[in-house]
Amino acid sequence: MNQNLKKFVSNFEIIFASMFLIVTTVLVMLNVVLRYFFNLGIFWSEEVATGCFVWSVFLGAAAGYKFRIHVGVDMIVNMCPPTAKKIIGIVVDLILLLINGYITYIAVIYLSHSYKKPTPVLNISTAFISSSLLVSFGLMTLYSVVFLIRDCKTPRPIQGEV
Incomplete structure (x- = not known):
């Protein structure tokens, strides 16, 4: 490439x-x-x-x-032993995957309602603006999956860990 x-x-x-x-x-x-x-x-x-x-x-x-x-605030996590840090990192990845996935789902619903509403001046569908929600949270959901897989295979060292 x-x-x-x-x-x-x-x-x-x-x-x-x-x-x-x-x-x-x-x-x-x-x-x-x-x-x-x-x-x-x-x-x-x-x-x-x-x-x-x-x-x-x-x-x-x-x-x-x-x-x-x-x-992010990781003061308490930094005081944990390395194994606990890795587990906490995976749990955080999983929680963020669920949150980002849910917001992506909500963005789909919102977008399905917003395409009918025109903008006041240009009279184009507000879906052109609202689709930014779907794109960004869709990307964050995708990155959450990548982070979770990567951290499950070889968990990343958390800041402060050597």
């Missing part, structure tokens, strides 16, 4: 979240300048900027989960 394609696949959440954030920033800044200096405005910019921001937040959350960089 091509090296650039490999980098893209391994970082696609960050890439798309960044693109959505750039679109949000550019649209908001452009609209501010147009309103302040020219007394004009882009009528659809707020709706598109909000949608892009929602996508950037949820894709960013999925990326944070993928790279395990979300904040």
Whole structure:
């Protein structure tokens, strides 16, 4: 596999979240300048900027989960012996799998109701925005399965363990 394609696949959440954030920033800044200096405005910019921001937040959350960089408190776990740390890690993986899977299920239900509702300005389906929930929590559920399998085979050392 091509090296650039490999980098893209391994970082696609960050890439798309960044693109959505750039679109949000550019649209908001452009609209501010147009309103302040020219007394004009882009009528659809707020709706598109909000949608892009929602996508950037949820894709960013999925990326944070993928790279395990979300904040966690492991003070008590660090005081446990290595075997207990590994068991706790697997239990946490299992709990997160269940939570992410359930939220993915709820996102499917929410999406099935939201596709009928149009956005106020552009009159497009709100499913374009709501699908960010399904994509991000679907990815987190997939990563939870990967983490659980990986930790059951060879449990990862928890921070502070040598």
